[in-house]
Amino acid sequence: MRNYCLSCLIIGIAIALGNVDAKITQKQEEKCPSEQSAIPLALIDLKKVASRCKAGKNIEKQMVEINNQSKTAPLELEDKIKSMEQDKSSDFDNRKIEEMQLILYDMVRTKRYQINEAYKQAISKLESLIKDTVKAISICDGIGTVIELDAVVYASDHCRDITEDVINELDAHCQSIKVEVKE
Numbered sequence: 001m002r003n004y005c006l007s008c009l010i011i012g013i014a015i016a017l018g019n020v021d022a023k024i025t026q027k028q029e030e031k032c033p034s035e036q037s038a039i040p041l042a043l044i045d046l047k048k049v050a051s052r053c054k055a056g057k058n059i060e061k062q063m064v065e066i067n068n069q070s071k072t073a074p075l076e077l078e079d080k081i082k083s084m085e086q087d088k089s090s091d092f093d094n095r096k097i098e099e100m101q102l103i104l105y106d107m108v109r110t111k112r113y114q115i116n117e118a119y120k121q122a123i124s125k126l127e128s129l130i131k132d133t134v135k136a137i138s139i140c141d142g143i144g145t146v147i148e149l150d151a152v153v154y155a156s157d158h159c160r161d162i163t164e165d166v167i168n169e170l171d172a173h174c175q176s177i178k179v180e181v182k183e
Contacts, residue, residue, distance in 0.1 A: 137169060143160070
């Protein structure tokens with residue numbers, strides 16, 4: 001009996017809150033009649049935004065340059081190790097070669113980590129800009145919910161795709177994001 005009463009109490013509170021919520025919604029509709037015709041749902045292709053906006057293209061361009069530059073020092077050390085292997089004459093030379101190989105491995109691993117961290121930070125900045133832009137467009141256009149296109153199985157023609165709007169807005173405000181590799 002006690003559980004039944006508790007359930008009734010919870011249902012009563014939910015109904016009461018629902019009525020309060022309905023009154024608040026009604027008052028908001030009276031204040032903002034333009035929001036009655038709001039588009040409740042929109043779609044966005046985040047991958048397309050990130051790859052086609054100028055800031056995203058700039059990040060990728062910088063990453064190509066950084067990766068190319070990061071290969072120079074290891075290649076020089078690798079060439080030095082190869083020449084040492086050809087000229088080795090004692091166990092001392094073998095130990096020195098092994099030591100140089102460990103240095104090369106550590107150098108490459110450390111550089112790869114630094115580059116990956118720099119890339120993550122740049123992408124994080126881009127994601128933040130994209131989210132802010134989506135939010136601004138949604139507020140301006142009265143969109144209640146934005147869903148990523150990859151998560152949608154079906155969308156009718158009445159569901160607006162804001163991908164191009166977000167790309168254009170991002171390009172207007174941000175052409176590049178610096179990828180900073182910390183040494």
